[in-house]
Amino acid sequence: MADTKKRIIESAIKIFNEDLSAPLQKVADNAEVTRRTLHRYFKDRNELVEVCKQAIESSCKKAMIAAIQSSDEPIIQLERMLYAGIDCGAKYSVFYKLHQSKDHKHTHQNKNCVDYDYIYNQFQGIIIELQKKGRVSPAMSPEWIQVLHSGIIESTVHARETTTKSFKEIKELAWTSYIKAIAT
Amino acid sequence: MADTKKRIIESAIKIFNEDLSAPLQKVADNAEVTRRTLHRYFKDRNELVEVCKQAIESSCKKAMIAAIQSSDEPIIQLERMLYAGIDCGAKYSVFYKLHQSKDHKHTHQNKNCVDYDYIYNQFQGIIIELQKKGRVSPAMSPEWIQVLHSGIIESTVHARETTTKSFKEIKELAWTSYIKAIAT
DNA sequence: ATTAAATGTCACACATTTGAGAAATATTTA
DNA sequence: TAAATATTTCTCAAATGTGTGACATTTAAT
Structure with a gap:
C-alpha cells in the first residue's frame, strides 16, 4: 500500500523530531510495521531523513x-x-x-x-x-x-x-x- | 585538569541539544578530547546526560x-x-x-x-x-x-x-x- | 630534572543497529 | 477462487557504538 509509506514517513517525522538518531526500530514500531518493511521503502536512514525533510517542506x-x-x-x-x-x-x-x-x-x-x-x-x-x-x-x-x-x-x-x-x-x-x- | 571536565560538559550540552543520541565520539571531538578521556570523567552516557541536566538547571x-x-x-x-x-x-x-x-x-x-x-x-x-x-x-x-x-x-x-x-x-x-x- | 597527574593510543569484548535474503503468511485485486 | 502484491518472520553479516585495561606520552608542579 502507498498508505504504509506515508505512515512510515509520518512516524519518522515524529520520532526524529524528538531524537534524530533514534533507531529505525522505533520508527517502524510507531508506524506499526516491521523494520524489514521500512527498509523496502527506504534504502537507508539517510534516504528516510531526506524524504521527511522534503515532505515537511x-x-x-x-x-x-x-x-x-x-x-x-x-x-x-x-x-x-x-x-x-x-x-x-x-x-x-x-x-x-x-x-x-x-x-x-x-x-x-x-x-x-x-x-x-x-x-x-x-x-x-x-x-x-x-x-x-x-x-x-x-x-x-x-x-x-x-x-x-x-x-x-x-x-x-x-x-x-x-x-x-x-x-x-x-x-x-x-x-x-x-x-x-x-x-x- | 578540572577544565577538561567542564569542556566535556559544555560540549555534551551543545551536541545533545542537537541530537540526544549522538555518539559520544562527537562529544569528545567537540571537547577536543579522546573518547577514553571522556569515559574517565563519566562512567557512562547516562551519567553524562544527568550531569548536563543538573549543570543547566x-x-x-x-x-x-x-x-x-x-x-x-x-x-x-x-x-x-x-x-x-x-x-x-x-x-x-x-x-x-x-x-x-x-x-x-x-x-x-x-x-x-x-x-x-x-x-x-x-x-x-x-x-x-x-x-x-x-x-x-x-x-x-x-x-x-x-x-x-x-x-x-x-x-x-x-x-x-x-x-x-x-x-x-x-x-x-x-x-x-x-x-x-x-x-x- | 624528577615525579605525579592527566591525557592519548591501541586493543579488545560486547551490545546495538543496520541492511538485506529467503520463505511463509496475509491482503488486495481481478 | 486464483494470481499478484504487500507484509511478516527468521536469519545473518557487516557496521557502528560503548566501556575498559595496559601502556606510552604529555603536561604541570616541586
Missing part, C-alpha cells in the same frame, strides 16, 4: 502559499500565515534547524529554495506594507519579526502540549500576542 | 533567582528574567523538554523541583501583580505568558545565530515585543 510550503493567496489584506495574510505555521509547527522544529545549519547550501538551482525565497519575500512584503500603513512598528525589522513569528509558533505548539486550554483558544492568544508585539 | 536557576532578587519592581524583575532566560537559552531547549516529559516525576523531595516551583511561583506572582496594576492584560493567563516567555527566548537565541544585528539590539527588540504583547 512541501506541506508547509503549500499551507503558506494558500495562506498568502487566501486574501489580499496583508493583516489577514499575516494572521493566516501564523495559523498555517502553527499547524505545521509540531513537525517543524528539528528539520527546520537542519535547513538553517548543517550542510544545506541555499541555491536557486534548488526548487525548494526558490519556493522558500518566494514565501520569505512575500512575508517581508506583507510586513513592509503593514509598516507603511502604520499598523506595524517601523522599529521592528522584518528579520526580527520573522524570528518572532517562529517563536510564537513554537510557543503555541508547546502550550498545546502542556496546558489545558483548547487549541482554538491558544491560537487566538498567539495571534493577539503577536500582533500586539509588532503593532505601532 | 543549576546555572539557569541561579540566574533566575538573581534576576528576581535584583529589584522589587515587578516590571524590572520580568525584564531581567527575560534576559536571564535568553542568556541560558542556547542551552535550554532539549533538556527543558526532558524536564517536562519523559520519566521526570515532579516531586517536592527533589531539590531541583522545589527551586523550579519557587521560580515558577515567583513568575506567576509577578504577572498577577502586573495585571492588578493594569500593566498586563487580564486576558492573558499566566500559563500562556509563561510559554510566550519561552518562545521569545527561543526567538532571540535563534535571531542571534542568524541575523547580523548585535546581541544587545536583539535583546531590546525581544523585550519590547514581549512587553507589548502582554500589555493592557
Whole structure:
C-alpha cells in the first residue's frame, strides 16, 4: 500500500523530531510495521531523513502559499500565515534547524529554495506594507519579526502540549500576542 | 585538569541539544578530547546526560533567582528574567523538554523541583501583580505568558545565530515585543 | 630534572543497529 | 477462487557504538 509509506514517513517525522538518531526500530514500531518493511521503502536512514525533510517542506510550503493567496489584506495574510505555521509547527522544529545549519547550501538551482525565497519575500512584503500603513512598528525589522513569528509558533505548539486550554483558544492568544508585539 | 571536565560538559550540552543520541565520539571531538578521556570523567552516557541536566538547571536557576532578587519592581524583575532566560537559552531547549516529559516525576523531595516551583511561583506572582496594576492584560493567563516567555527566548537565541544585528539590539527588540504583547 | 597527574593510543569484548535474503503468511485485486 | 502484491518472520553479516585495561606520552608542579 502507498498508505504504509506515508505512515512510515509520518512516524519518522515524529520520532526524529524528538531524537534524530533514534533507531529505525522505533520508527517502524510507531508506524506499526516491521523494520524489514521500512527498509523496502527506504534504502537507508539517510534516504528516510531526506524524504521527511522534503515532505515537511512541501506541506508547509503549500499551507503558506494558500495562506498568502487566501486574501489580499496583508493583516489577514499575516494572521493566516501564523495559523498555517502553527499547524505545521509540531513537525517543524528539528528539520527546520537542519535547513538553517548543517550542510544545506541555499541555491536557486534548488526548487525548494526558490519556493522558500518566494514565501520569505512575500512575508517581508506583507510586513513592509503593514509598516507603511502604520499598523506595524517601523522599529521592528522584518528579520526580527520573522524570528518572532517562529517563536510564537513554537510557543503555541508547546502550550498545546502542556496546558489545558483548547487549541482554538491558544491560537487566538498567539495571534493577539503577536500582533500586539509588532503593532505601532 | 578540572577544565577538561567542564569542556566535556559544555560540549555534551551543545551536541545533545542537537541530537540526544549522538555518539559520544562527537562529544569528545567537540571537547577536543579522546573518547577514553571522556569515559574517565563519566562512567557512562547516562551519567553524562544527568550531569548536563543538573549543570543547566543549576546555572539557569541561579540566574533566575538573581534576576528576581535584583529589584522589587515587578516590571524590572520580568525584564531581567527575560534576559536571564535568553542568556541560558542556547542551552535550554532539549533538556527543558526532558524536564517536562519523559520519566521526570515532579516531586517536592527533589531539590531541583522545589527551586523550579519557587521560580515558577515567583513568575506567576509577578504577572498577577502586573495585571492588578493594569500593566498586563487580564486576558492573558499566566500559563500562556509563561510559554510566550519561552518562545521569545527561543526567538532571540535563534535571531542571534542568524541575523547580523548585535546581541544587545536583539535583546531590546525581544523585550519590547514581549512587553507589548502582554500589555493592557 | 624528577615525579605525579592527566591525557592519548591501541586493543579488545560486547551490545546495538543496520541492511538485506529467503520463505511463509496475509491482503488486495481481478 | 486464483494470481499478484504487500507484509511478516527468521536469519545473518557487516557496521557502528560503548566501556575498559595496559601502556606510552604529555603536561604541570616541586
